[in-house]
Amino acid sequence: MKHAWILNLVLMAALVTTLSLNASHMVASAAHRLEVGSADASEAPVIASSSDLPYCTATFKAVLRRVLTSCGLIGGGRRGCQPSEVRNVAQINDQDFNALFHPLSKRGGVVLFDVGSEDLDQDAKRLIEDLWSDRRGAGYFFVVARASPDGPTEKNRILSHKRANSVLFFLQDRFQDPDIEKKVGLLWLGEEYAQLGTDFCRWRTSRSGSDCTQDDINRSTIVSWIDCRL
Secondary structure: OOOHHHHHHHHHHHHHHHHHHHHHHHHHHHHHHHHOOOHHHHOOOOOOOOOOOOOOOHHHHHHHHHHHHHHHHHHOOOOOOHHHHHHHHHOHHHHHHHHOOOOOOOEEEEOOOOOOOOOOHHHHHHHHHHHOOOOOOEOOOEEOOOOOOOOOOOHHHHHHHHHHHHHHHHHHHHOOOOHHHHEEEEEOOOOOOOOHHHHHHOEEEEEOOOOHHHHHHHOOEEEEEEOOOO
């Protein structure tokens, strides 16, 4: 009988100790969450799935998610990104950002503009329409506008923004899709970002029959569906 009483006392002591340790751990965990905040789901590791195209690597998708979030395509908000926002959110340098578009060379196209103009000619409209119609189940349509350094930085930034809007406005007028702004991501990069090289002249362009220089390719807008699954 005495041994049973001692055994019960030991078990009760062990139970009290366990509850005390659990309570202390829960309090400490709660304090830590209050101090540092909950983990952001957008920072979760990105994995390239087997259904993605080969260019949809984990690194590409991680940068893509940050850019799409900043531009309002993920999480709502306004649509579009300025150069400083793209640089800060993507957290990559200019050359690496430009290199992200190389895998899209067979998927997208380049709309070329006259000096100082944001107007789309008929060939540009035809190219945009063809690319938009070739969706293949993709979720986001990138419109990345450039303006070469033909004048002041602010002027080029404004012109780049107008060129991006020209593509969006044409898509809205042509297809009358009320949800089009949920699919189109606008980036206008002005001249602050590293200039594109002439290798982009090998893309499908709106002026395929004419010569293409580095200045030409930086008076342009890259347009392409993005097939990666996020």
